[in-house]
Amino acid sequence: MGEEANCNVVLMEAAKSPKENGHSGVAAAVTDAPASAAPTAAKAVAVVDPRLQGISDAIRVVPHFPKQGIMFNDITPLLLRPGVFKDAVDIFVERYRGMGIDAVAGIEARGFIFGPAIALAIGAKFIPLRKPKKLPGEVISETYVLEYGTDCLQMHVGAIEAGERVLIVDDLVATGGTLSAAIRLLERAGADVVECACLIGLPKFKECACLHSLLFASERWKDIDKSAVHY
Numbered sequence: 001m002g003e004e005a006n007c008n009v010v011l012m013e014a015a016k017s018p019k020e021n022g023h024s025g026v027a028a029a030v031t032d033a034p035a036s037a038a039p040t041a042a043k044a045v046a047v048v049d050p051r052l053q054g055i056s057d058a059i060r061v062v063p064h065f066p067k068q069g070i071m072f073n074d075i076t077p078l079l080l081r082p083g084v085f086k087d088a089v090d091i092f093v094e095r096y097r098g099m100g101i102d103a104v105a106g107i108e109a110r111g112f113i114f115g116p117a118i119a120l121a122i123g124a125k126f127i128p129l130r131k132p133k134k135l136p137g138e139v140i141s142e143t144y145v146l147e148y149g150t151d152c153l154q155m156h157v158g159a160i161e162a163g164e165r166v167l168i169v170d171d172l173v174a175t176g177g178t179l180s181a182a183i184r185l186l187e188r189a190g191a192d193v194v195e196c197a198c199l200i201g202l203p204k205f206k207e208c209a210c211l212h213s214l215l216f217a218s219e220r221w222k223d224i225d226k227s228a229v230h231y
C-alpha cells in the first residue's frame with residue numbers, strides 16, 4: 001500500500017498543478033490499483049517525492065517539434081545529469097522491487113533508456129519492443145496511432161512465457177496509443193501486464209484518461225486508446 005500510495009501521490013500532484021511549459025509531471029506510473037488506493041489531495045501534497053522537482057526541471061520542452069503544434073518533451077538534458085537520471089531510475093526501482101516482476105518490456109526508442117536500468121536493478125529480464133523490421137527472428141506485431149502519425153511495435157516470439165509478470169516502460173505517455181499497443185502485444189503472448197511506467201504524462205492524457213485515479217487495468221486501456229486518438 002505504501003508504495004502504491006506514493007506513486008498515486010506523484011500523479012495526483014502532477015495533475016493538480018500542470019506546468020505551463022508543456023509537461024505536467026514526472027514519474028507517471030500507471031497501475032490497476034483500486035480507486036480506494038488513491039490518497040486525498042492534502043495527503044498528496046504532504047508526501048510528494050522531493051526528487052521529482054529536479055527531474056521535472058531537467059526535461060526540456062521544445063515547441064513545434066517534430067511538427068507544428070507539438071510541445072515536445074525532450075529527456076536528453078536529464079540524461080546529461082547522472083544524479084537526476086539516477087533519481088528517475090531509482091523511483092521506479094523502489095516501486096517495482098519485490099513485486100515479482102519477471103520482465104521489463106521497454107518501448108523503442110526512449111523506453112530503452114530507462115527500461116534496462118530498471119530491469120537490472122529488480123532482477124528481471126529485459127524485452128525490447130521494437131519498431132518494424134529491426135528484429136531478426138520471428139515476431140508478433142501490433143499497430144497503433146501516435147500523437148503525430150501511426151506506427152507498429154514488434155516483439156520476438158518466445159521473449160515472454162505465458163503467465164510471466166511484465167512491467168512496460170517508456171519515457172512518456174501522450175495519447176496512450178503506444179502503451180495500449182504494447183499491452184495488447186504482450187497479452188497476446190500470454191503475459192500478465194502488471195503495470196506501465198512512464199516518466200512523463202502529458203496534461204491532455206491525464207485529463208482525457210483520468211490517469212490521476214491510476215485505474216489502469218489493461219481492459220481500461222482499450223477504452224482509453226479509442227478516446228485518446230480523437231482528443
Ligand SMILES: O=P(O)(O)OC[C@H]1O[C@H](OP(=O)(O)OP(=O)(O)O)[C@H](O)[C@@H]1O
Nearest residue numbers: 108109110146147173174175176177178
Ligand atoms: O502516448 P503516445 O501518443 O502513443 O505517444 C508516446 C510515445 O511517443 C514517443 O515515441 P515515438 O513514437 O515518438 O518514438 P521514439 O521514441 O522513437 O522517438 C514516446 O517515446 C512514446 O513511446
Ligand SMILES: Nc1ncnc2[nH]cnc12
Nearest residue numbers: 070071072073147172174
Ligand atoms: N509531446 C511529446 N513529446 C515527446 N515525445 C512525444 N511522443 C508523443 N508526444 C510527444
